[in-house]
Amino acid sequence: xxxxxxxxxxxxxxxxxxxxxxxxxxxxxxxxxxxxxxxxxxxxxxxxxxxxxxxxxxxxxxxxxxxxxxxxxxxxxxxxxxxxxxxxxxxxxxxxxxxxxxxxxxxxxxxxxxxxxxxxxxxxxxxxxxxxxxxxxxxxxxxxxxxxxxxxxxxxxxxxxxxxxxxxxxxxxxxxxxxxxxxxxxxxxxxxxxxxxxxxxxxxxxxxxxxxxxxxxxxxxxxxxxxxxxxxxxxxxxxxxxxxxxxxxxxxx
Amino acid sequence: xxxxxxxxxxxxxxxxxxxxxxxxxxxxxxxxxxxxxxxxxxxxxxxxxxxxxxxxxxxxxxxxxxxxxxxxxxxxxxxxxxxxxxxxxxxxxxxxxxxxxxxxxxxxxxxxxxxxxxxxxxxxxxxxxxxxxxxxxxxxxxxxxxxxxxxxxxxxxxxxxxxxxxxxxxxxxxxxxxxxxxxxxxxxxxxxxxxxxxxxxxxxxxxxxxxxxxxxxxxxxxxxxxxxxxxxxxxxxxx
Numbered sequence: 001x002x003x004x005x006x007x008x009x010x011x012x013x014x015x016x017x018x019x020x021x022x023x024x025x026x027x028x029x030x031x032x033x034x035x036x037x038x039x040x041x042x043x044x045x046x047x048x049x050x051x052x053x054x055x056x057x058x059x060x061x062x063x064x065x066x067x068x069x070x071x072x073x074x075x076x077x078x079x080x081x082x083x084x085x086x087x088x089x090x091x092x093x094x095x096x097x098x099x100x101x102x103x104x105x106x107x108x109x110x111x112x113x114x115x116x117x118x119x120x121x122x123x124x125x126x127x128x129x130x131x132x133x134x135x136x137x138x139x140x141x142x143x144x145x146x147x148x149x150x151x152x153x154x155x156x157x158x159x160x161x162x163x164x165x166x167x168x169x170x171x172x173x174x175x176x177x178x179x180x181x182x183x184x185x186x187x188x189x190x191x192x193x194x195x196x197x198x199x200x201x202x203x204x205x206x207x208x209x210x211x212x213x214x215x216x217x218x219x220x221x222x223x224x225x226x227x228x229x230x231x232x233x234x235x236x237x238x239x240x241x242x243x244x245x246x247x248x249x250x251x252x253x
Numbered sequence: 254x255x256x257x258x259x260x261x262x263x264x265x266x267x268x269x270x271x272x273x274x275x276x277x278x279x280x281x282x283x284x285x286x287x288x289x290x291x292x293x294x295x296x297x298x299x300x301x302x303x304x305x306x307x308x309x310x311x312x313x314x315x316x317x318x319x320x321x322x323x324x325x326x327x328x329x330x331x332x333x334x335x336x337x338x339x340x341x342x343x344x345x346x347x348x349x350x351x352x353x354x355x356x357x358x359x360x361x362x363x364x365x366x367x368x369x370x371x372x373x374x375x376x377x378x379x380x381x382x383x384x385x386x387x388x389x390x391x392x393x394x395x396x397x398x399x400x401x402x403x404x405x406x407x408x409x410x411x412x413x414x415x416x417x418x419x420x421x422x423x424x425x426x427x428x429x430x431x432x433x434x435x436x437x438x439x440x441x442x443x444x445x446x447x448x449x450x451x452x453x454x455x456x457x458x459x460x461x462x463x464x465x466x467x468x469x470x471x472x473x474x475x476x477x478x479x480x481x482x483x484x485x486x487x488x489x490x491x492x
Contacts, residue, residue: 008355087339095356
């Protein structure tokens with residue numbers, strides 16, 4: 001294992017995050033602040049307790065998860081696409097980093113960015129008095145694993161994209177709708193029985209619900225299904241990305 | 254041990270043959286010139302040697318390491334200064350070179366010394382903190398060369414290294430390359446400046462339409478005329 005090379009790849013990516021901190025860190029913090037203030041604080045005051053917790057405490061894990069997903073996905077999709085565009089991806093291709101190290105480097109940097117985004121949102125939530133953590137281990141697990149999944153998806157999209165507009169397709173038409181329909185702002189109990197299955201068929205529901213369990217101890221899903229889904233997705237997507245790096249699809253001419 | 258051995262290498266893009274069954278050997282310590290008109294297949298060959306390009310037919314080995322199967326060992330031995338500026342334009346020369354040294358496994362202490370050394374060697378010290386996009390064409394070219402050499406590779410591949418640089422830097426670079434070659438480094442050079450190749454290289458090959466149409470020691474070429482004459486003779490149908 002080329003540890004120094006791997007560390008350098010992560011360091012380079014993290015330095016890029018701080019170089020564009022307004023976009024990569026401040027923007028999600030401001031967005032989360034607005035969500036917390038409007039949905040949690042202003043509207044939340046008029047909503048009864050859900051499963052014994054305030055509405056703000058109920059929506060916070062969903063807001064956090066939405067930003068974790070966006071951070072993981074944006075980091076790799078935009079990062080890889082820009083490296084292809086500027087061709088500096090070749091700096092890594094000609095180096096003695098293995099394909100596995102390339103994969104791990106990009107994913108670790110995306111996870112670090114997601115953790116930084118998450119930490120900032122947590123601090124904001126603390127200011128509103130709503131940042132409980134019931135199961136710290138599961139909190140870290142869900143943040144790291146979901147960021148990993150979307151970092152891997154971001155790599156595929158960053159390689160597939162033929163233009164800037166392609167980078168937003170998945171985010172706008174898949175990730176965002178699934179997040180909103182994954183129980184960020186509502187409890188499954190609020191849905192009519194006929195519509196519940198839509199939420200239960202949405203993978204993002206299990207991610208949001210898992211994080212909610214780790215923060216406020218409430219879960220509406222079968223968490224085992226969520227864990228199998230997370231581990232399965234990491235293995236499948238990881239295998240696909242490793243294969244892409246090995247074959248050079250859209251990277252090597 | 255051969256520094257580079259290419260055997261029956263072929264490469265096509267969408268059905269168009271870019272490199273058509275070439276074989277060549279470069280021995281350690283050689284200063285090898287690879288010439289040819291645009292589209293002859295020089296850069297494609299270099300891309301496949303270094304890992305930027307992929308290929309399915311033939312075999313390429315660097316110091317006995319297959320560039321596909323044993324790519325990590327092969328890549329440790331090579332430094333590439335490509336024709337295009339394939340750099341993060343918002344980064345600085347110092348950081349760009351430092352990252353490359355890191356990819357090659359150089360630790361912080363060693364890296365700091367080596368990066369400062371190559372920056373100084375290429376007259377980049379006072380420009381080390383500027384963004385790449387703010388540098389002049391010549392300075393950008395220096396960054397490419399410093400980046401290729403930071404890990405002290407045994408084999409240097411220079412694809413049009415003096416394109417767009419002023420005469421002064423070109424002469425400086427020639428002296429530097431001669432010194433490197435003298436110290437035992439193997440160099441593969443492509444250039445459109447035939448006098449540059451004639452002056453520096455001990456062996457030359459000419460590619461045309463994806464094939465190597467000529468290969469000889471430089472002394473033999475210049476004994477019977479000039480490199481330019483030979484080049485024009487072999488590629489005239491392209492001009």
